[in-house]
Amino acid sequence: MSALPYAEALWLGGPxxxxxxxxxxxxxxxxxxxxxxxxxxxxxxxxxxxxxGGFTAAEVHDLGGRWLLPGLIDCHTHLVWAGxxxxxxxxxxxxxxxxxIARAGGGILATVQATRAADAxxxxxxxxxxxxxxxADGVTTVEIKSGYGLDVGTxxxxxxVARRLGQEQPVNVxxxxxxxxxxxxxxxxxxxxxxxxxxxxxxxxxxxxxLVDAVDAYCEPFAYTPSHCETLFAAARALGLPVRVHAEQRxxxxxxxxxxxxxxxxxxxxxxxxxxxxxxLAAAGTVAVLLxxxxxxxxxxxxxPLAALRRHGVPIALASxxxxxxxxxxxxxxxxxxxxxxxxLTP
Numbered sequence: 001m002s003a004l005p006y007a008e009a010l011w012l013g014g015p016x017x018x019x020x021x022x023x024x025x026x027x028x029x030x031x032x033x034x035x036x037x038x039x040x041x042x043x044x045x046x047x048x049x050x051x052x053g054g055f056t057a058a059e060v061h062d063l064g065g066r067w068l069l070p071g072l073i074d075c076h077t078h079l080v081w082a083g084x085x086x087x088x089x090x091x092x093x094x095x096x097x098x099x100x101i102a103r104a105g106g107g108i109l110a111t112v113q114a115t116r117a118a119d120a121x122x123x124x125x126x127x128x129x130x131x132x133x134x135x136a137d138g139v140t141t142v143e144i145k146s147g148y149g150l151d152v153g154t155x156x157x158x159x160x161v162a163r164r165l166g167q168e169q170p171v172n173v174x175x176x177x178x179x180x181x182x183x184x185x186x187x188x189x190x191x192x193x194x195x196x197x198x199x200x201x202x203x204x205x206x207x208x209x210x211l212v213d214a215v216d217a218y219c220e221p222f223a224y225t226p227s228h229c230e231t232l233f234a235a236a237r238a239l240g241l242p243v244r245v246h247a248e249q250r251x252x253x254x255x256x257x258x259x260x261x262x263x264x265x266x267x268x269x270x271x272x273x274x275x276x277x278x279x280x281l282a283a284a285g286t287v288a289v290l291l292x293x294x295x296x297x298x299x300x301x302x303x304x305p306l307a308a309l310r311r312h313g314v315p316i317a318l319a320s321x322x323x324x325x326x327x328x329x330x331x332x333x334x335x336x337x338x339x340x341x342x343x344x345l346t347p
Contacts, residue, residue, distance in 0.1 A: 004044045007036035007057045012048045014063030019070055035068065071140025074332045076268055076289050076319035078178075079144045079165075080127045080158045083114025085325040089297065098250065098298060098326070099222060108148070108182045111324050115148040115158070123161045128169060130322060133330035135171055142171055143319075145216055147178030151186075152202060155179055159211040176244060177206060180217035180224050180232055195228045199235035207239045214265060218246040219255030226254035233262045248272040249294070260284040266317070270309075271295070271302040278305055282312035289317045292338035293327030303343055316345075 016033030034051055036044040044051075088101050101107050115123070127144075134142060144162040149155035159175050166173030179198045187194040206212050215236035217229040223246075233243045242265045247255025249269035259267035260280035267273075267281055268289040281288060290304050309316055318335045321327035329335055339345040 004036060004052045004055050006038075006055070007043055008038045009036070009059040009061065010057035011035045011037075011061045011063055011068060014065050015067050016045065017067060017069040018045060033068070069138075072138045072332050073141040073317075074134055074139045074320050074322070075141075075143045075266065075317055076291060076321050077134075077142055077144055078147065078321070078323035079130055079142065080123055080146070080161050081111050081115050081148045081324050082118035082123060082126065083111055083324065085110055088325055092297075092299060102182075102222065107325060109185060111148045112150050112154075112182075112184070116151065116154045120157050120161055123157065124164060127161055127165060130330060131165055131169055131171065134320070134322070134332070135169070137331045137333055139332060140171060141174070143174045143176055143214075145176045145178040145181075147181030147216070147218075150179065150181065150184035152205075155202065156206060156209075156211065159206060163211060174213045175211060176214045176216040177203060177212045178216040178218070179203070180228065182218065182223050191224060191228060195224065195231050199232050203232070203235055204239060207241060212241060214242045214244055216244045216246065217255075219248075219258060220246070220250050220253050222250075226258045229255065229258045230261070233258070237262065244268065244289075248277065252277075256281055259286050268319075268321075269294070270304045271300060273305055273308075275305070275308045278308040278312050278314060282314045287315045287317055289319055290339060290343075291319060291321040291327060292335055292342050293329040294321050295342060296338060297326050297328070306343060306345070318345075 012034040016030040016035060018028035020028035022028055030047055032048050034046060034048040035042055088106050091101055146155045146158040149158050162173055162175045179202060180195060183191045184194060215232060217224055217232055219226060219229050236243050243262050244264050244266045245255045245259040247259055247267040247270055249271055252272040256267050256273045256277035257280055263284045264286045266287045266289045269291055270288055288309050318339050320329040320332050320335050322329055340347060
């Protein structure tokens with residue numbers, strides 16, 4: 001690399017994975033590497049033995065044999081909530097299904113009730129503690145969804161807390177508006193009216209205030225239909241916002257096809273997607289986000305269609321799906337390990 005007389009900081013003394021594949025090496029591994037940084041940017045990376053002659057650094061950090069790799073992106077979290085649903089895990093172990101728990105007043109609506117009752121300070125303090133764990137695990141960018149408010153004030157409060165986290169914590173935050181998570185109790189049996197309100201009033205209001213980076217929806221028979229999602233996504237498109245979809249997690253409900261029609265950033269879960277769904281995602285350029293934490297905690301047996309994803313060249317991402325009910329993971333590294341252990345993904 002080019003001559004480098006000076007840098008503000010230098011890291012050396014350990015292996016560095018650049019993740020730039022070279023031959024049979026998928027890691028871009030530098031067994032004894034060095035990285036120099038100035039003005040917040042990497043200005044040199046290579047083998048420590050190849051550091052330019054006469055180079056100096058204001059600060060030198062010894063990795064002590066620890067690995068250094070690019071910051072992780074956790075691209076699917078429900079980070080901002082109040083309350084606890086730990087008892088639901090015991091009920092699932094005793095045989096209760098996700099739907100059984102929801103019908104008994106648990107599930108997402110239990111978290112909605114607790115989150116509506118919490119003020120912004122309480123939500124921020126709890127979310128900041130969860131975020132600190134993610135950052136300690138190597139996360140430098142995180143996506144945060146709303147969806148535990150399902151009313152005007154609480155959806156706004158969740159998104160404002162997410163924005164504040166991005167401003168005050170050492171991490172990049174991107175928000176997703178998930179007002180179409182489940183149907184609010186006030187709109188029971190009237191999902192279409194709630195979707196119309198989101199599309200016509202709430203989403204434009206929150207977007208105008210700069211609180212929304214993307215729009216998400218949960219496409220399942222007990223949540224929202226493909227038609228509902230399309231109505232909301234058309235409104236998002238009109239506002240210049242990208243979309244993403246909770247798709248085919250519990251059944252083949254049509255979410256992947258909606259994701260493809262709207263060229264979604266991602267289709268997430270995908271356990272029940274079939275070959276034609278995957279082909280549509282490939283044509284749309286949509287990323288498959290797989291969530292092994294939820295798969296494990298829900299005791300699922302339907303493995304995502306990994307062979308089809310590979311055949312069609314759909315990019316695969318893993319994320320924590322950090323949430324209070326079905327994936328308490330605070331570690332994308334653990335999500336990666338679970339993907340390898342449960343599904344046969346490669347490191």
